[in-house]
Amino acid sequence: MTRDEQLFQYLLRLGDSPLILAQRLGEWVGRGPVLEEDIAQTNVGLDLLGQARLWLSYAGEVEARFAAAGRDEDALAFLRDGGEFRNLLLVEQPNGSYAETTARQFLFDTWHLLLLRALAGSSDPGIAGIAAKGAKEAAYHVERSGDWVIRLGDGTEASRARMQAAIDDLWTYTGEMFVLDATELVLVDAGIAADVRTLAAPWRRHVDAVLAEATLQVPAGTFMQRGGKEGVHTEHLGHLLAEMQFLQRAYPGARW
Amino acid sequence: MSVPTVATGDRAAAATGAVPAATGSRPSIGALWLALGAVPDPEVPVVSVVELGIVRGIEWDAADPATLTVAVTPTYSGCPATELITTSIREALAAAGVARIRMETRLSPPWTTDWMAPEARRKLRDFGIAPPDGQRSPAVAARVDVAGISPLRRTAVAVACPRCGSLETKLLSQFGSTACKAQYRCLDCLEPFDYFKPH
Numbered sequence: 001m002t003r004d005e006q007l008f009q010y011l012l013r014l015g016d017s018p019l020i021l022a023q024r025l026g027e028w029v030g031r032g033p034v035l036e037e038d039i040a041q042t043n044v045g046l047d048l049l050g051q052a053r054l055w056l057s058y059a060g061e062v063e064a065r066f067a068a069a070g071r072d073e074d075a076l077a078f079l080r081d082g083g084e085f086r087n088l089l090l091v092e093q094p095n096g097s098y099a100e101t102t103a104r105q106f107l108f109d110t111w112h113l114l115l116l117r118a119l120a121g122s123s124d125p126g127i128a129g130i131a132a133k134g135a136k137e138a139a140y141h142v143e144r145s146g147d148w149v150i151r152l153g154d155g156t157e158a159s160r161a162r163m164q165a166a167i168d169d170l171w172t173y174t175g176e177m178f179v180l181d182a183t184e185l186v187l188v189d190a191g192i193a194a195d196v197r198t199l200a201a202p203w204r205r206h207v208d209a210v211l212a213e214a215t216l217q218v219p220a221g222t223f224m225q226r227g228g229k230e231g232v233h234t235e236h237l238g239h240l241l242a243e244m245q246f247l248q249r250a251y252p253g254a255r256w
Numbered sequence: 257m258s259v260p261t262v263a264t265g266d267r268a269a270a271a272t273g274a275v276p277a278a279t280g281s282r283p284s285i286g287a288l289w290l291a292l293g294a295v296p297d298p299e300v301p302v303v304s305v306v307e308l309g310i311v312r313g314i315e316w317d318a319a320d321p322a323t324l325t326v327a328v329t330p331t332y333s334g335c336p337a338t339e340l341i342t343t344s345i346r347e348a349l350a351a352a353g354v355a356r357i358r359m360e361t362r363l364s365p366p367w368t369t370d371w372m373a374p375e376a377r378r379k380l381r382d383f384g385i386a387p388p389d390g391q392r393s394p395a396v397a398a399r400v401d402v403a404g405i406s407p408l409r410r411t412a413v414a415v416a417c418p419r420c421g422s423l424e425t426k427l428l429s430q431f432g433s434t435a436c437k438a439q440y441r442c443l444d445c446l447e448p449f450d451y452f453k454p455h
Contacts, residue, residue, distance in 0.1 A: 050335065
Protein backbone atom coordinates (compact mmCIF):
# COMPACT_ATOMS: atom_id res chain seq x y z
CA MET A 1 0.00 0.00 0.00
CA THR A 2 1.15 3.52 -0.73
CA ARG A 3 1.15 6.11 2.06
CA ASP A 4 -2.11 7.61 0.74
CA GLU A 5 -3.78 4.20 0.67
CA GLN A 6 -2.72 3.62 4.27
CA LEU A 7 -3.96 7.06 5.25
CA PHE A 8 -7.29 6.36 3.53
CA GLN A 9 -7.71 3.12 5.49
CA TYR A 10 -6.84 4.89 8.71
CA LEU A 11 -9.36 7.66 8.06
CA LEU A 12 -12.07 5.07 7.46
CA ARG A 13 -11.30 3.60 10.88
CA LEU A 14 -11.49 7.03 12.46
CA GLY A 15 -14.75 7.90 10.70
CA ASP A 16 -16.64 4.61 10.81
CA SER A 17 -16.77 4.22 14.59
CA PRO A 18 -18.45 7.58 15.24
CA LEU A 19 -20.70 7.03 12.21
CA ILE A 20 -22.00 3.65 13.39
CA LEU A 21 -22.38 4.79 17.00
CA ALA A 22 -24.29 7.89 15.83
CA GLN A 23 -26.67 5.59 13.95
CA ARG A 24 -27.19 3.50 17.09
CA LEU A 25 -27.88 6.62 19.18
CA GLY A 26 -30.31 7.78 16.52
CA GLU A 27 -32.38 4.68 17.26
CA TRP A 28 -33.12 6.21 20.67
CA VAL A 29 -34.74 9.34 19.24
CA GLY A 30 -38.22 9.63 20.69
CA ARG A 31 -37.67 6.61 22.97
CA GLY A 32 -35.43 7.99 25.70
CA PRO A 33 -36.35 7.08 29.29
CA VAL A 34 -36.77 10.77 30.12
CA LEU A 35 -36.94 13.83 27.89
CA GLU A 36 -33.53 15.15 28.97
CA GLU A 37 -31.86 11.86 28.05
CA ASP A 38 -33.68 11.66 24.75
CA ILE A 39 -32.23 15.07 23.91
CA ALA A 40 -28.78 14.23 25.26
CA GLN A 41 -28.49 10.99 23.25
CA THR A 42 -29.45 12.87 20.13
CA ASN A 43 -26.95 15.64 20.80
CA VAL A 44 -24.12 13.19 21.38
CA GLY A 45 -25.15 11.35 18.23
CA LEU A 46 -25.07 14.62 16.27
CA ASP A 47 -21.58 15.42 17.51
CA LEU A 48 -20.39 11.97 16.44
CA LEU A 49 -22.13 12.23 13.08
CA GLY A 50 -20.50 15.61 12.47
CA GLN A 51 -17.10 14.17 13.29
CA ALA A 52 -17.74 11.17 11.03
CA ARG A 53 -18.61 13.52 8.15
CA LEU A 54 -15.32 15.37 8.59
CA TRP A 55 -13.28 12.14 8.70
CA LEU A 56 -15.04 10.56 5.73
CA SER A 57 -14.88 13.74 3.64
CA TYR A 58 -11.17 13.85 4.29
CA ALA A 59 -10.91 10.14 3.41
CA GLY A 60 -12.56 10.89 0.08
CA GLU A 61 -10.05 13.67 -0.63
CA VAL A 62 -7.18 11.31 0.10
CA GLU A 63 -8.74 8.55 -2.01
CA ALA A 64 -8.81 10.91 -5.00
CA ARG A 65 -5.01 11.05 -4.87
CA PHE A 66 -4.58 7.36 -5.71
CA ALA A 67 -7.89 6.27 -7.25
CA ALA A 68 -9.62 7.43 -10.40
CA ALA A 69 -12.06 9.38 -8.27
CA GLY A 70 -12.46 9.92 -4.55
CA ARG A 71 -15.82 9.08 -3.05
CA ASP A 72 -17.66 11.72 -1.06
CA GLU A 73 -18.88 11.28 2.52
CA ASP A 74 -22.30 10.04 1.38
CA ALA A 75 -20.91 7.41 -0.97
CA LEU A 76 -18.62 6.15 1.76
CA ALA A 77 -21.40 6.01 4.34
CA PHE A 78 -24.24 4.67 2.23
CA LEU A 79 -22.67 2.61 -0.53
CA ARG A 80 -20.11 0.43 1.21
CA ASP A 81 -20.96 -3.10 2.29
CA GLY A 82 -20.43 -4.46 5.79
CA GLY A 83 -17.05 -5.99 5.07
CA GLU A 84 -15.73 -2.58 4.01
CA PHE A 85 -16.57 -0.90 7.30
CA ARG A 86 -13.69 -0.38 9.71
CA ASN A 87 -15.52 0.53 12.93
CA LEU A 88 -14.89 -1.03 16.32
CA LEU A 89 -17.07 -4.04 17.12
CA LEU A 90 -18.15 -2.28 20.32
CA VAL A 91 -20.11 0.50 18.60
CA GLU A 92 -22.20 -1.82 16.40
CA GLN A 93 -23.58 -3.73 19.41
CA PRO A 94 -27.34 -3.26 19.81
CA ASN A 95 -28.76 -0.60 22.13
CA GLY A 96 -30.35 -3.15 24.44
CA SER A 97 -31.43 -1.66 27.74
CA TYR A 98 -30.40 1.80 28.88
CA ALA A 99 -27.67 0.17 30.95
CA GLU A 100 -26.23 -1.49 27.85
CA THR A 101 -26.37 1.73 25.83
CA THR A 102 -24.72 3.56 28.73
CA ALA A 103 -21.98 0.96 29.16
CA ARG A 104 -21.20 0.98 25.44
CA GLN A 105 -21.05 4.77 25.44
CA PHE A 106 -18.86 4.99 28.52
CA LEU A 107 -16.32 2.42 27.31
CA PHE A 108 -16.18 4.14 23.91
CA ASP A 109 -16.18 7.76 25.10
CA THR A 110 -13.22 7.21 27.40
CA TRP A 111 -11.16 5.69 24.58
CA HIS A 112 -12.43 8.25 22.07
CA LEU A 113 -11.37 11.25 24.13
CA LEU A 114 -7.90 9.82 24.71
CA LEU A 115 -7.57 9.00 21.01
CA LEU A 116 -8.67 12.43 19.82
CA ARG A 117 -6.35 14.20 22.25
CA ALA A 118 -3.47 12.09 20.96
CA LEU A 119 -4.42 12.77 17.34
CA ALA A 120 -4.57 16.51 17.97
CA GLY A 121 -0.77 16.29 17.87
CA SER A 122 -0.70 14.44 14.53
CA SER A 123 1.82 15.63 11.96
CA ASP A 124 -1.02 15.58 9.44
CA PRO A 125 -2.77 18.97 9.77
CA GLY A 126 -6.09 17.60 8.50
CA ILE A 127 -6.17 14.89 11.18
CA ALA A 128 -4.96 17.27 13.89
CA GLY A 129 -7.66 19.82 13.05
CA ILE A 130 -10.57 17.37 13.12
CA ALA A 131 -9.25 15.69 16.28
CA ALA A 132 -8.72 18.92 18.22
CA LYS A 133 -12.27 19.93 17.45
CA GLY A 134 -13.73 16.53 18.28
CA ALA A 135 -11.80 16.26 21.55
CA LYS A 136 -13.64 19.28 22.94
CA GLU A 137 -16.94 17.57 22.20
CA ALA A 138 -15.82 14.17 23.48
CA ALA A 139 -14.87 15.71 26.84
CA TYR A 140 -18.57 16.40 27.47
CA HIS A 141 -19.50 12.91 26.27
CA VAL A 142 -17.14 11.27 28.76
CA GLU A 143 -18.48 13.31 31.60
CA ARG A 144 -22.07 12.43 30.84
CA SER A 145 -21.69 8.69 30.21
CA GLY A 146 -19.49 8.29 33.31
CA ASP A 147 -22.10 10.09 35.41
CA TRP A 148 -24.74 7.64 34.21
CA VAL A 149 -22.60 4.59 34.95
CA ILE A 150 -22.24 5.89 38.50
CA ARG A 151 -25.91 6.77 38.79
CA LEU A 152 -27.14 3.40 37.59
CA GLY A 153 -24.38 1.36 39.25
CA ASP A 154 -24.71 3.07 42.60
CA GLY A 155 -28.49 3.08 42.26
CA THR A 156 -31.07 0.45 43.09
CA GLU A 157 -30.39 -3.26 43.32
CA ALA A 158 -31.99 -3.74 39.93
CA SER A 159 -30.14 -0.91 38.18
CA ARG A 160 -26.84 -2.04 39.66
CA ALA A 161 -27.34 -5.62 38.46
CA ARG A 162 -28.19 -4.41 34.95
CA MET A 163 -25.26 -2.03 34.81
CA GLN A 164 -22.85 -4.74 35.94
CA ALA A 165 -24.22 -7.21 33.41
CA ALA A 166 -23.88 -4.65 30.64
CA ILE A 167 -20.25 -3.90 31.47
CA ASP A 168 -19.54 -7.65 31.66
CA ASP A 169 -21.20 -8.31 28.28
CA LEU A 170 -19.36 -5.57 26.42
CA TRP A 171 -15.95 -6.00 28.05
CA THR A 172 -14.82 -8.48 25.41
CA TYR A 173 -15.15 -5.78 22.73
CA THR A 174 -12.77 -3.34 24.42
CA GLY A 175 -9.52 -5.17 23.64
CA GLU A 176 -9.31 -4.22 19.97
CA MET A 177 -9.33 -0.53 20.84
CA PHE A 178 -5.70 -0.87 21.89
CA VAL A 179 -4.39 -3.18 19.16
CA LEU A 180 -2.05 -1.70 16.60
CA ASP A 181 -1.79 -3.44 13.21
CA ALA A 182 0.83 -3.13 10.48
CA THR A 183 -0.96 -0.32 8.63
CA GLU A 184 -1.24 1.80 11.74
CA LEU A 185 2.29 1.05 12.84
CA VAL A 186 3.68 2.65 9.68
CA LEU A 187 1.54 5.73 10.23
CA VAL A 188 2.51 5.89 13.90
CA ASP A 189 6.16 5.90 12.90
CA ALA A 190 5.43 8.77 10.52
CA GLY A 191 3.84 10.76 13.34
CA ILE A 192 0.44 10.65 11.63
CA ALA A 193 -1.52 8.04 13.60
CA ALA A 194 -1.90 7.62 17.34
CA ASP A 195 -0.24 4.68 19.07
CA VAL A 196 -3.37 3.22 20.66
CA ARG A 197 -1.29 0.86 22.81
CA THR A 198 -0.34 3.86 24.93
CA LEU A 199 -4.02 4.64 25.57
CA ALA A 200 -4.70 1.39 27.43
CA ALA A 201 -3.29 2.48 30.79
CA PRO A 202 -5.05 5.87 31.05
CA TRP A 203 -8.23 4.23 29.77
CA ARG A 204 -8.11 1.64 32.53
CA ARG A 205 -7.41 4.29 35.18
CA HIS A 206 -10.54 6.21 34.29
CA VAL A 207 -12.71 3.11 33.80
CA ASP A 208 -11.53 1.65 37.12
CA ALA A 209 -12.19 4.92 38.94
CA VAL A 210 -15.69 5.30 37.57
CA LEU A 211 -16.61 1.65 38.12
CA ALA A 212 -15.34 1.87 41.70
CA GLU A 213 -17.45 4.96 42.31
CA ALA A 214 -20.39 3.11 40.76
CA THR A 215 -19.81 0.16 43.18
CA LEU A 216 -19.27 -2.07 40.13
CA GLN A 217 -16.65 -4.76 39.54
CA VAL A 218 -14.11 -4.58 36.76
CA PRO A 219 -14.78 -7.73 34.69
CA ALA A 220 -12.26 -10.52 35.18
CA GLY A 221 -12.51 -11.86 31.62
CA THR A 222 -9.43 -11.46 29.46
CA PHE A 223 -10.58 -12.96 26.16
CA MET A 224 -10.99 -10.14 23.66
CA GLN A 225 -12.85 -10.13 20.34
CA ARG A 226 -11.33 -8.35 17.40
CA GLY A 227 -11.87 -7.86 13.69
CA GLY A 228 -13.56 -4.50 13.25
CA LYS A 229 -10.50 -2.79 11.81
CA GLU A 230 -10.16 -5.56 9.23
CA GLY A 231 -13.85 -5.54 8.31
CA VAL A 232 -14.76 -8.74 10.17
CA HIS A 233 -17.87 -7.76 12.09
CA THR A 234 -20.48 -9.20 14.40
CA GLU A 235 -23.85 -10.13 12.95
CA HIS A 236 -25.32 -6.83 14.13
CA LEU A 237 -23.61 -4.53 11.62
CA GLY A 238 -25.46 -5.88 8.58
CA HIS A 239 -28.84 -5.21 10.16
CA LEU A 240 -27.78 -1.71 11.11
CA LEU A 241 -26.56 -0.96 7.59
CA ALA A 242 -29.75 -2.36 6.06
CA GLU A 243 -31.64 0.39 7.82
CA MET A 244 -29.05 3.17 7.51
CA GLN A 245 -28.42 2.60 3.81
CA PHE A 246 -31.93 1.68 2.70
CA LEU A 247 -32.84 4.96 1.03
CA GLN A 248 -29.69 5.29 -1.07
CA ARG A 249 -29.79 1.63 -2.03
CA ALA A 250 -33.46 1.67 -3.02
CA TYR A 251 -33.40 5.13 -4.63
CA PRO A 252 -29.80 5.72 -5.77
CA GLY A 253 -28.83 9.38 -5.78
CA ALA A 254 -31.96 10.51 -3.94
CA ARG A 255 -31.53 13.97 -2.43
CA TRP A 256 -33.45 16.08 0.06
CA MET B 257 -8.05 18.58 4.23
CA SER B 258 -6.61 21.98 3.53
CA VAL B 259 -6.19 24.38 6.39
CA PRO B 260 -6.40 27.71 4.62
CA THR B 261 -4.77 30.77 6.04
CA VAL B 262 -6.88 33.74 5.12
CA ALA B 263 -5.86 37.13 6.39
CA THR B 264 -8.49 38.36 8.78
CA GLY B 265 -10.53 41.31 7.60
CA ASP B 266 -10.78 44.43 9.65
CA ARG B 267 -12.98 43.35 12.52
CA ALA B 268 -11.91 46.35 14.56
CA ALA B 269 -13.31 48.69 11.94
CA ALA B 270 -16.63 46.88 12.09
CA ALA B 271 -16.69 47.15 15.86
CA THR B 272 -16.08 50.88 15.90
CA GLY B 273 -18.41 51.55 13.01
CA ALA B 274 -15.63 53.22 11.05
CA VAL B 275 -16.36 52.25 7.47
CA PRO B 276 -13.44 52.73 5.08
CA ALA B 277 -14.30 54.14 1.67
CA ALA B 278 -15.26 51.59 -0.95
CA THR B 279 -12.88 50.81 -3.78
CA GLY B 280 -14.56 51.28 -7.12
CA SER B 281 -18.01 49.73 -7.11
CA ARG B 282 -17.31 46.95 -4.65
CA PRO B 283 -18.21 47.43 -0.99
CA SER B 284 -15.49 47.94 1.62
CA ILE B 285 -14.44 45.16 3.98
CA GLY B 286 -15.65 47.28 6.90
CA ALA B 287 -19.10 47.62 5.38
CA LEU B 288 -19.24 43.87 4.86
CA TRP B 289 -18.38 43.18 8.51
CA LEU B 290 -21.29 45.44 9.43
CA ALA B 291 -23.56 43.48 7.09
CA LEU B 292 -22.42 40.20 8.63
CA GLY B 293 -23.00 41.66 12.08
CA ALA B 294 -26.69 41.74 11.22
CA VAL B 295 -26.86 37.99 10.50
CA PRO B 296 -28.39 36.31 13.55
CA ASP B 297 -27.49 32.85 14.79
CA PRO B 298 -30.54 30.71 13.93
CA GLU B 299 -30.62 29.00 17.34
CA VAL B 300 -29.76 32.03 19.45
CA PRO B 301 -31.15 34.95 17.43
CA VAL B 302 -30.11 37.68 19.88
CA VAL B 303 -26.46 37.31 18.88
CA SER B 304 -24.90 37.55 15.42
CA VAL B 305 -22.65 35.04 13.71
CA VAL B 306 -19.84 37.61 14.06
CA GLU B 307 -20.36 38.02 17.82
CA LEU B 308 -20.31 34.23 18.21
CA GLY B 309 -16.97 34.04 16.43
CA ILE B 310 -18.26 31.87 13.59
CA VAL B 311 -16.99 34.19 10.82
CA ARG B 312 -13.20 34.02 11.06
CA GLY B 313 -12.19 36.28 8.20
CA ILE B 314 -13.23 37.89 4.92
CA GLU B 315 -10.93 38.83 2.11
CA TRP B 316 -11.14 39.84 -1.53
CA ASP B 317 -9.65 37.26 -3.83
CA ALA B 318 -6.28 38.31 -5.21
CA ALA B 319 -6.93 36.82 -8.65
CA ASP B 320 -10.57 37.79 -8.98
CA PRO B 321 -11.41 41.14 -7.36
CA ALA B 322 -15.16 40.44 -7.53
CA THR B 323 -14.90 37.28 -5.40
CA LEU B 324 -14.98 37.47 -1.63
CA THR B 325 -13.53 34.61 0.39
CA VAL B 326 -15.35 34.00 3.66
CA ALA B 327 -13.77 31.75 6.29
CA VAL B 328 -16.24 30.24 8.72
CA THR B 329 -15.78 27.75 11.53
CA PRO B 330 -18.45 25.40 12.83
CA THR B 331 -19.28 25.70 16.52
CA TYR B 332 -19.79 21.94 17.00
CA SER B 333 -18.90 19.32 14.37
CA GLY B 334 -22.50 18.23 14.04
CA CYS B 335 -24.28 21.53 14.54
CA PRO B 336 -27.36 21.31 12.30
CA ALA B 337 -27.49 25.10 11.99
CA THR B 338 -24.23 25.24 10.04
CA GLU B 339 -25.82 25.02 6.60
CA LEU B 340 -28.46 27.62 7.42
CA ILE B 341 -25.76 29.96 8.74
CA THR B 342 -23.80 29.56 5.50
CA THR B 343 -26.89 30.38 3.47
CA SER B 344 -27.68 33.43 5.61
CA ILE B 345 -24.13 34.72 5.24
CA ARG B 346 -24.31 34.36 1.47
CA GLU B 347 -27.62 36.22 1.32
CA ALA B 348 -26.37 39.07 3.52
CA LEU B 349 -23.21 39.52 1.49
CA ALA B 350 -25.07 39.36 -1.82
CA ALA B 351 -27.47 42.02 -0.55
CA ALA B 352 -24.45 44.15 0.42
CA GLY B 353 -23.23 44.05 -3.17
CA VAL B 354 -20.78 41.15 -3.30
CA ALA B 355 -20.84 39.56 -6.75
CA ARG B 356 -19.25 36.20 -5.98
CA ILE B 357 -18.68 34.45 -2.67
CA ARG B 358 -16.42 31.54 -1.84
CA MET B 359 -17.03 29.90 1.52
CA GLU B 360 -14.17 28.15 3.27
CA THR B 361 -14.54 25.95 6.33
CA ARG B 362 -11.72 26.47 8.78
CA LEU B 363 -11.35 23.89 11.56
CA SER B 364 -8.09 25.11 13.08
CA PRO B 365 -7.92 26.58 15.58
CA PRO B 366 -11.17 25.00 16.77
CA TRP B 367 -14.04 27.28 17.70
CA THR B 368 -14.13 28.31 21.32
CA THR B 369 -16.58 30.30 23.40
CA ASP B 370 -13.59 32.49 24.31
CA TRP B 371 -14.18 34.19 20.96
CA MET B 372 -17.61 35.32 22.02
CA ALA B 373 -17.75 39.10 22.30
CA PRO B 374 -18.48 40.60 25.77
CA GLU B 375 -21.56 42.30 24.35
CA ALA B 376 -22.83 38.90 23.19
CA ARG B 377 -22.53 37.52 26.73
CA ARG B 378 -24.75 40.32 28.05
CA LYS B 379 -27.28 39.74 25.27
CA LEU B 380 -27.40 36.02 26.06
CA ARG B 381 -28.07 36.70 29.74
CA ASP B 382 -30.84 39.18 28.87
CA PHE B 383 -32.31 36.51 26.58
CA GLY B 384 -32.42 34.01 29.47
CA ILE B 385 -29.34 31.95 28.56
CA ALA B 386 -26.50 31.87 31.09
CA PRO B 387 -23.31 32.91 29.24
CA PRO B 388 -20.30 30.58 29.21
CA ASP B 389 -18.47 31.97 32.22
CA GLY B 390 -19.35 29.58 34.98
CA GLN B 391 -16.85 29.85 37.82
CA ARG B 392 -15.11 27.10 39.67
CA SER B 393 -16.87 26.66 42.95
CA PRO B 394 -14.92 24.80 45.66
CA ALA B 395 -18.11 24.03 47.56
CA VAL B 396 -19.84 22.54 44.54
CA ALA B 397 -16.73 20.71 43.39
CA ALA B 398 -16.32 18.98 46.73
CA ARG B 399 -19.89 17.78 46.50
CA VAL B 400 -19.98 16.33 43.01
CA ASP B 401 -16.42 15.72 41.95
CA VAL B 402 -16.67 12.19 43.29
CA ALA B 403 -14.42 10.56 40.73
CA GLY B 404 -12.04 13.47 40.55
CA ILE B 405 -9.18 11.04 40.98
CA SER B 406 -9.39 10.68 37.23
CA PRO B 407 -7.90 13.56 35.26
CA LEU B 408 -10.64 13.12 32.67
CA ARG B 409 -13.34 14.52 34.88
CA ARG B 410 -14.01 18.21 35.01
CA THR B 411 -14.40 20.29 38.09
CA ALA B 412 -17.97 21.37 38.63
CA VAL B 413 -18.76 25.01 37.99
CA ALA B 414 -21.20 27.38 39.62
CA VAL B 415 -23.50 28.87 37.01
CA ALA B 416 -25.47 32.01 37.87
CA CYS B 417 -29.19 31.97 37.12
CA PRO B 418 -29.76 34.46 34.27
CA ARG B 419 -33.10 35.50 35.84
CA CYS B 420 -32.38 36.05 39.53
CA GLY B 421 -28.59 35.87 39.63
CA SER B 422 -28.50 33.12 42.26
CA LEU B 423 -25.50 30.78 42.27
CA GLU B 424 -27.62 28.05 43.84
CA THR B 425 -28.27 26.23 40.60
CA LYS B 426 -28.27 22.58 39.59
CA LEU B 427 -27.18 20.81 36.42
CA LEU B 428 -30.04 18.79 34.95
CA SER B 429 -28.33 17.58 31.80
CA GLN B 430 -25.06 18.31 30.05
CA PHE B 431 -27.04 18.54 26.79
CA GLY B 432 -29.88 20.99 26.26
CA SER B 433 -31.99 22.24 23.37
CA THR B 434 -28.83 22.36 21.25
CA ALA B 435 -25.41 20.69 21.59
CA CYS B 436 -23.86 23.98 22.73
CA LYS B 437 -26.16 24.34 25.75
CA ALA B 438 -26.66 22.48 29.03
CA GLN B 439 -29.86 22.43 31.06
CA TYR B 440 -29.85 23.92 34.54
CA ARG B 441 -32.42 24.69 37.20
CA CYS B 442 -32.30 27.54 39.67
CA LEU B 443 -32.87 26.33 43.23
CA ASP B 444 -33.92 29.83 44.38
CA CYS B 445 -36.38 31.04 41.76
CA LEU B 446 -36.99 27.44 40.61
CA GLU B 447 -36.89 28.37 36.93
CA PRO B 448 -35.14 26.09 34.43
CA PHE B 449 -32.64 27.75 32.10
CA ASP B 450 -30.08 27.03 29.39
CA TYR B 451 -26.35 27.42 30.00
CA PHE B 452 -24.10 28.12 27.02
CA LYS B 453 -21.33 25.61 27.75
CA PRO B 454 -17.69 26.77 27.76
CA HIS B 455 -16.05 25.14 24.77
